[in-house]
Amino acid sequence: MKRFPEMTVVKEYEAMLEAYGAAGGDLKALKSSAVGNLVIHENKVLGVNETRGIKVKTKETETGVNLRLVIEKGAKVKHPVHLCFGVLPKEGLQEIIFKMEAEDDSEVNLVAHCLFPNAINVTHRMKASIKVGDNARVCYRETHYHGESGGVRVIPRAKITVGKGGSWESTLAIIEGCVGVLRYDFEIFGEEKSNSALMVKLFGKKEDDISIVEKIHLDGREARGLAKSRLVLTDNARAMVRGETYGNAPFARGHVDCLEIVNGEGVIAQAIPVVYVTNRLAKVTHEAAIGSIDKKQIQTLMARGLDEEQAVDVIVRGVLK
Amino acid sequence: MGINQVLEIKDLMLNLNGKPIINHLNLEVREGKIQGLLGMNGTGKTTLANLIMGLSYPDGGSIMLDGKDITRDTISQRARKGITLAWQEPAKFEGLSVAEYLRLSRKLSSGEIERLLWMVGLPPAEYLDRDVDASLSGGERKRVELASVLAMRPKLAVLDEVDSGIDVVSLPHIMNGIVEMSKQGSAALLITHSEDAIGIAESVSILCAGKIINSGPPQKMCRWFKTNCQTCAHIGEPVL
Numbered sequence: 001m002k003r004f005p006e007m008t009v010v011k012e013y014e015a016m017l018e019a020y021g022a023a024g025g026d027l028k029a030l031k032s033s034a035v036g037n038l039v040i041h042e043n044k045v046l047g048v049n050e051t052r053g054i055k056v057k058t059k060e061t062e063t064g065v066n067l068r069l070v071i072e073k074g075a076k077v078k079h080p081v082h083l084c085f086g087v088l089p090k091e092g093l094q095e096i097i098f099k100m101e102a103e104d105d106s107e108v109n110l111v112a113h114c115l116f117p118n119a120i121n122v123t124h125r126m127k128a129s130i131k132v133g134d135n136a137r138v139c140y141r142e143t144h145y146h147g148e149s150g151g152v153r154v155i156p157r158a159k160i161t162v163g164k165g166g167s168w169e170s171t172l173a174i175i176e177g178c179v180g181v182l183r184y185d186f187e188i189f190g191e192e193k194s195n196s197a198l199m200v201k202l203f204g205k206k207e208d209d210i211s212i213v214e215k216i217h218l219d220g221r222e223a224r225g226l227a228k229s230r231l232v233l234t235d236n237a238r239a240m241v242r243g244e245t246y247g248n249a250p251f252a253r254g255h256v257d258c259l260e261i262v263n264g265e266g267v268i269a270q271a272i273p274v275v276y277v278t279n280r281l282a283k284v285t286h287e288a289a290i291g292s293i294d295k296k297q298i299q300t301l302m303a304r305g306l307d308e309e310q311a312v313d314v315i316v317r318g319v320l321k
Numbered sequence: 322m323g324i325n326q327v328l329e330i331k332d333l334m335l336n337l338n339g340k341p342i343i344n345h346l347n348l349e350v351r352e353g354k355i356q357g358l359l360g361m362n363g364t365g366k367t368t369l370a371n372l373i374m375g376l377s378y379p380d381g382g383s384i385m386l387d388g389k390d391i392t393r394d395t396i397s398q399r400a401r402k403g404i405t406l407a408w409q410e411p412a413k414f415e416g417l418s419v420a421e422y423l424r425l426s427r428k429l430s431s432g433e434i435e436r437l438l439w440m441v442g443l444p445p446a447e448y449l450d451r452d453v454d455a456s457l458s459g460g461e462r463k464r465v466e467l468a469s470v471l472a473m474r475p476k477l478a479v480l481d482e483v484d485s486g487i488d489v490v491s492l493p494h495i496m497n498g499i500v501e502m503s504k505q506g507s508a509a510l511l512i513t514h515s516e517d518a519i520g521i522a523e524s525v526s527i528l529c530a531g532k533i534i535n536s537g538p539p540q541k542m543c544r545w546f547k548t549n550c551q552t553c554a555h556i557g558e559p560v561l
Contacts, residue, residue: 230415259415294412296408296412297412297414299374299376299396299412300408300411300412301425302395302396302397302400303374303396303399303400303404303405303406304400304405304425304426304469304473305397305400305401305425305426305473306397306400306425307397308397314414314417314425315414317416318414318415318416318417318452319415319416320416321415321416321417
């Protein structure tokens with residue numbers, strides 16, 4: 001793999017921390033020995049800190065890193081675990097093969113920051129295989145920081161199984177900078193009394209090209225699932241959102257909720273909610289809305305003294321909050 | 322225009338498909354006073370509220386605020402000059418908390434926000450961090466709307482049926498909030514169907530087919546309204 005030639009490992013680490021801090025990341029947490037964390041730049045593991053209940057294994061490859069993360073049985077991880085991925089040069093490729101298991105009765109919050117501030121021609125690919133054990137709880141929040149060029153391709157794919165009484169909740173947010181090309185594809189299989197929620201929040205600008213696929217299979221009795229997406233699209237951004245929920249077991253309950261706000265002449269927005277039931281006692285519902293910002297919302301804020309631009313900004317920020 | 326009149330509407334006209342919706346309407350609201358406006362459904366109350374706030378523009382006539390013509394001003398310009406509107410059915414906002422919503426018009430301390438919420442009968446601990454979205458009931462949303470109007474300390478608040486859909490326990494809180502606002506110097510145009518609500522007004526005008534057809538003290542106007550309007554089929558055509 002072509003490396004950023006002038007960077008030593010120390011310099012790379014410092015550069016990642018600087019980018020992380022500039023993006024609003026919690027530097028204190030990333031440096032703290034009490035907080036589990038991991039820093040990966042391109043295909044190099046720059047820092048790993050395991051804390052009680054967390055096991056991390058990494059293997060550098062030609063194009064990225066194979067990562068295995070285990071949250072041990074019964075561990076209730078106190079502080080959020082910080083994961084920092086990035087490619088700082090203008091060009092590069094980062095492929096993360098991510099295997100994770102939250103063992104039975106464990107609890108963890110994962111905070112991931114993905115940094116591509118200078119990307120002109122960068123690809124970040126993640127292939128994740130995640131197992132959430134019985135009564136385990138995982139909350140995963142991934143925030144991206146992209147530059148304004150739009151020269152980044154982000155391709156995250158995940159298959160997640162959630163055990164009996166387990167809970168998975170994830171959010172992907174790309175608000176700052178241009179999204180670039182995004183091909184998001186997450187699929188969840190929920191067992192009995194599991195809770196699953198997938199959320200994406202995106203601000204598409206310029207020539208951004210976005211594809212979102214969220215699939216939730218409610219395979220266990222009383223499994224719950226929510227596939228939610230919030231997109232604001234401006235300029236010539238294009239987006240396709242496909243939210244699928246399958247009710248395959250008695251008393252399974254699922255919902256697909258998609259909102260795309262269109263605020264540009266060249267925007268193309270598409271939403272495809274799929275609700276599918278194979279058990280007569282299951283129930284899945286959907287709502288999808290694509291349109292410009294509600295005029296009444298703008299007028300309401302203007303009646304409090306905001307001008308139209310400020311009103312739009314408040315509404316957009318709220319939707320993406 | 323009288324020296325203490327904050328709002329003066331003269332000969333206001335609005336036509337829709339060639340028919341007058343607002344028909345040579347004249348109305349005055351005095352500084353710091355509550356002016357009631359009674360009218361049956363479809364007589365033009367909300368249309369008038371929208372015209373005052375600048376949501377639409379009239380075909381004729383003028384709207385004066387503090388003696389200055391604001392007829393062609395935008396919504397924002399009017400709001401900055403001191404007019405605001407509480408909607409009959411307020412909009413909902415995802416990701417905007419009640420506290421943030423109340424701070425839109427000016428900076429407020431936590432104590433001020435709590436006081437405003439108590440004024441409309443909402444316990445702050447339960448509502449400060451809630452979003453102004455679909456999770457609020459219609460009545461709760463209306464109370465938040467009124468609190469945000471109070472937060473603005475406007476010269477004139479146009480209150481479009483802020484009392485409708487409010488339970489009987491909460492209604493006095495809302496009415497007290499409007500009276501308190503008036504004591505602090507804000508005038509209000511209180512648009513309502515309710516005789517109980519209109520009781521807090523100093524003066525009441527009755528709207529029929531886009532025209533003010535009578536004005537006077539609240540009790541007298543309520544009786545007149547019951548006798549003449551609620552038994553009248555002249556929607557679309559003034560009785561006088």
